[in-house]
Amino acid sequence: MAQIIKTFGFSELNTYLVQAPPYAIAYACACALAWSSGKFRESCYHIIVPVVASAVGISIMISTPNIGARYFGACLLVSGTYNGLNLQLSWETTLVPAPRSKKAALIAIANCVSQCSHWFSPYFFPTKHEPYYRLGGGLILFGCLCTVLLCWAVKWWAKRLNKALDEAEGYSEHSGVERGWRYVY
Numbered sequence: 001m002a003q004i005i006k007t008f009g010f011s012e013l014n015t016y017l018v019q020a021p022p023y024a025i026a027y028a029c030a031c032a033l034a035w036s037s038g039k040f041r042e043s044c045y046h047i048i049v050p051v052v053a054s055a056v057g058i059s060i061m062i063s064t065p066n067i068g069a070r071y072f073g074a075c076l077l078v079s080g081t082y083n084g085l086n087l088q089l090s091w092e093t094t095l096v097p098a099p100r101s102k103k104a105a106l107i108a109i110a111n112c113v114s115q116c117s118h119w120f121s122p123y124f125f126p127t128k129h130e131p132y133y134r135l136g137g138g139l140i141l142f143g144c145l146c147t148v149l150l151c152w153a154v155k156w157w158a159k160r161l162n163k164a165l166d167e168a169e170g171y172s173e174h175s176g177v178e179r180g181w182r183y184v185y
Contacts, residue, residue, distance in 0.1 A: 054080025
Protein backbone atom coordinates (compact mmCIF):
# COMPACT_ATOMS: atom_id res chain seq x y z
CA MET A 1 0.00 0.00 0.00
CA ALA A 2 2.87 2.37 0.77
CA GLN A 3 4.16 2.09 -2.79
CA ILE A 4 0.75 2.94 -4.23
CA ILE A 5 0.16 5.87 -1.84
CA LYS A 6 3.70 7.07 -2.63
CA THR A 7 2.60 7.69 -6.23
CA PHE A 8 0.14 10.33 -4.96
CA GLY A 9 3.06 12.73 -4.63
CA PHE A 10 3.08 13.22 -0.85
CA SER A 11 6.24 13.58 1.21
CA GLU A 12 7.53 10.44 2.93
CA LEU A 13 6.02 11.39 6.30
CA ASN A 14 2.66 12.31 4.79
CA THR A 15 2.65 9.09 2.79
CA TYR A 16 2.89 7.11 6.02
CA LEU A 17 0.30 9.28 7.78
CA VAL A 18 -2.18 8.99 4.91
CA GLN A 19 -1.97 5.19 5.05
CA ALA A 20 -3.57 4.93 8.49
CA PRO A 21 -7.19 6.02 7.78
CA PRO A 22 -8.01 3.23 5.28
CA TYR A 23 -7.03 0.64 7.88
CA ALA A 24 -9.02 2.41 10.62
CA ILE A 25 -12.05 2.46 8.32
CA ALA A 26 -11.50 -1.22 7.52
CA TYR A 27 -11.45 -2.05 11.24
CA ALA A 28 -14.70 -0.20 11.89
CA CYS A 29 -16.34 -1.90 8.90
CA ALA A 30 -15.04 -5.30 10.05
CA CYS A 31 -16.64 -4.86 13.47
CA ALA A 32 -19.96 -3.79 11.95
CA LEU A 33 -20.01 -6.58 9.36
CA ALA A 34 -19.03 -9.27 11.88
CA TRP A 35 -21.84 -8.15 14.19
CA SER A 36 -24.34 -8.04 11.31
CA SER A 37 -23.27 -11.43 9.97
CA GLY A 38 -23.74 -13.04 13.38
CA LYS A 39 -27.05 -11.30 14.02
CA PHE A 40 -28.57 -12.35 10.69
CA ARG A 41 -26.74 -15.72 10.52
CA GLU A 42 -25.66 -14.97 6.97
CA SER A 43 -22.13 -15.01 5.63
CA CYS A 44 -22.22 -15.19 1.83
CA TYR A 45 -23.43 -11.67 1.08
CA HIS A 46 -21.49 -10.26 4.03
CA ILE A 47 -18.39 -11.44 2.17
CA ILE A 48 -19.53 -10.61 -1.37
CA VAL A 49 -20.49 -6.98 -0.69
CA PRO A 50 -17.07 -5.99 0.72
CA VAL A 51 -15.29 -7.87 -2.06
CA VAL A 52 -17.36 -6.01 -4.66
CA ALA A 53 -16.41 -2.78 -2.86
CA SER A 54 -12.77 -3.85 -3.22
CA ALA A 55 -13.30 -4.42 -6.93
CA VAL A 56 -14.81 -0.94 -7.27
CA GLY A 57 -11.91 0.51 -5.29
CA ILE A 58 -9.19 -1.08 -7.38
CA SER A 59 -11.08 -0.14 -10.56
CA ILE A 60 -11.01 3.49 -9.46
CA MET A 61 -7.33 3.27 -8.53
CA ILE A 62 -6.22 1.84 -11.88
CA SER A 63 -8.38 4.07 -14.05
CA THR A 64 -8.15 7.68 -12.86
CA PRO A 65 -5.30 10.11 -12.20
CA ASN A 66 -7.39 12.03 -9.62
CA ILE A 67 -5.65 11.65 -6.24
CA GLY A 68 -8.83 12.07 -4.18
CA ALA A 69 -10.63 9.39 -6.16
CA ARG A 70 -7.63 7.06 -5.97
CA TYR A 71 -7.43 7.55 -2.20
CA PHE A 72 -11.14 6.74 -1.89
CA GLY A 73 -10.46 3.65 -4.02
CA ALA A 74 -7.66 2.68 -1.64
CA CYS A 75 -10.09 2.94 1.30
CA LEU A 76 -12.56 0.68 -0.51
CA LEU A 77 -9.83 -1.76 -1.49
CA VAL A 78 -8.42 -2.14 2.01
CA SER A 79 -11.84 -2.33 3.68
CA GLY A 80 -13.18 -4.93 1.30
CA THR A 81 -10.27 -7.31 1.35
CA TYR A 82 -9.80 -7.01 5.11
CA ASN A 83 -13.45 -7.77 5.82
CA GLY A 84 -13.78 -10.58 3.32
CA LEU A 85 -10.94 -12.59 4.84
CA ASN A 86 -12.15 -12.17 8.42
CA LEU A 87 -15.68 -13.30 7.63
CA GLN A 88 -14.47 -16.13 5.41
CA LEU A 89 -12.59 -17.70 8.32
CA SER A 90 -15.64 -17.60 10.58
CA TRP A 91 -17.89 -18.96 7.81
CA GLU A 92 -15.61 -21.94 7.32
CA THR A 93 -15.95 -22.96 10.94
CA THR A 94 -19.75 -23.01 10.64
CA LEU A 95 -19.60 -25.09 7.47
CA VAL A 96 -17.54 -27.86 9.05
CA PRO A 97 -19.45 -29.04 12.12
CA ALA A 98 -17.05 -31.65 13.51
CA PRO A 99 -14.54 -32.93 14.51
CA ARG A 100 -12.50 -30.08 15.93
CA SER A 101 -9.34 -31.38 14.29
CA LYS A 102 -11.02 -31.00 10.90
CA LYS A 103 -11.98 -27.38 11.70
CA ALA A 104 -8.45 -26.64 12.88
CA ALA A 105 -6.95 -28.11 9.71
CA LEU A 106 -9.36 -26.12 7.55
CA ILE A 107 -8.50 -22.86 9.29
CA ALA A 108 -4.77 -23.59 9.01
CA ILE A 109 -5.02 -24.40 5.30
CA ALA A 110 -7.17 -21.31 4.60
CA ASN A 111 -4.75 -19.08 6.50
CA CYS A 112 -1.79 -20.56 4.65
CA VAL A 113 -3.39 -20.08 1.24
CA SER A 114 -4.51 -16.53 2.03
CA GLN A 115 -1.05 -15.54 3.23
CA CYS A 116 0.82 -17.05 0.27
CA SER A 117 -0.03 -14.04 -1.85
CA HIS A 118 2.36 -11.94 0.23
CA TRP A 119 5.25 -13.93 -1.21
CA PHE A 120 4.62 -13.17 -4.87
CA SER A 121 2.28 -10.15 -5.05
CA PRO A 122 5.12 -7.57 -5.03
CA TYR A 123 6.18 -8.94 -8.41
CA PHE A 124 2.83 -7.81 -9.87
CA PHE A 125 3.40 -4.21 -8.76
CA PRO A 126 6.73 -3.22 -10.35
CA THR A 127 7.71 0.43 -10.20
CA LYS A 128 7.70 0.64 -14.00
CA HIS A 129 3.88 0.33 -13.82
CA GLU A 130 3.50 3.43 -11.64
CA PRO A 131 1.21 5.18 -10.89
CA TYR A 132 -1.70 2.92 -11.88
CA TYR A 133 -0.28 -0.60 -11.41
CA ARG A 134 -2.79 -2.03 -13.88
CA LEU A 135 -1.28 -5.54 -13.90
CA GLY A 136 -1.63 -5.90 -10.14
CA GLY A 137 -5.04 -4.23 -10.19
CA GLY A 138 -6.25 -6.59 -12.89
CA LEU A 139 -5.15 -9.57 -10.84
CA ILE A 140 -6.98 -8.18 -7.81
CA LEU A 141 -10.11 -7.81 -9.95
CA PHE A 142 -9.73 -11.42 -11.10
CA GLY A 143 -9.36 -12.53 -7.46
CA CYS A 144 -12.50 -10.59 -6.52
CA LEU A 145 -14.46 -12.28 -9.30
CA CYS A 146 -13.22 -15.72 -8.20
CA THR A 147 -14.16 -14.96 -4.59
CA VAL A 148 -17.70 -13.91 -5.50
CA LEU A 149 -18.21 -17.01 -7.65
CA LEU A 150 -16.83 -19.32 -4.95
CA CYS A 151 -19.03 -17.72 -2.28
CA TRP A 152 -22.11 -18.36 -4.39
CA ALA A 153 -20.98 -21.94 -5.02
CA VAL A 154 -20.48 -22.58 -1.29
CA LYS A 155 -23.86 -21.03 -0.50
CA TRP A 156 -25.50 -23.29 -3.09
CA TRP A 157 -23.69 -26.30 -1.64
CA ALA A 158 -24.77 -25.44 1.93
CA LYS A 159 -28.40 -25.01 0.83
CA ARG A 160 -28.22 -28.39 -0.88
CA LEU A 161 -26.82 -30.04 2.26
CA ASN A 162 -29.51 -28.38 4.42
CA LYS A 163 -32.20 -29.70 2.08
CA ALA A 164 -30.75 -33.21 2.41
CA LEU A 165 -30.75 -32.85 6.22
CA ASP A 166 -34.40 -31.69 6.11
CA GLU A 167 -35.36 -34.75 4.07
CA ALA A 168 -33.41 -37.11 6.33
CA GLU A 169 -35.11 -35.71 9.46
CA GLY A 170 -38.54 -35.53 7.84
CA TYR A 171 -38.67 -31.78 8.40
CA SER A 172 -40.94 -29.49 6.45
CA GLU A 173 -42.37 -26.10 7.30
CA HIS A 174 -45.67 -27.45 8.64
CA SER A 175 -44.64 -30.95 9.74
CA GLY A 176 -44.22 -30.18 13.42
CA VAL A 177 -40.79 -31.89 13.40
CA GLU A 178 -38.11 -29.88 15.18
CA ARG A 179 -35.29 -28.79 12.93
CA GLY A 180 -31.78 -29.75 14.01
CA TRP A 181 -28.39 -28.25 13.25
CA ARG A 182 -28.02 -26.67 9.81
CA TYR A 183 -25.23 -25.19 7.73
CA VAL A 184 -25.02 -21.39 7.81
CA TYR A 185 -24.97 -19.68 4.46
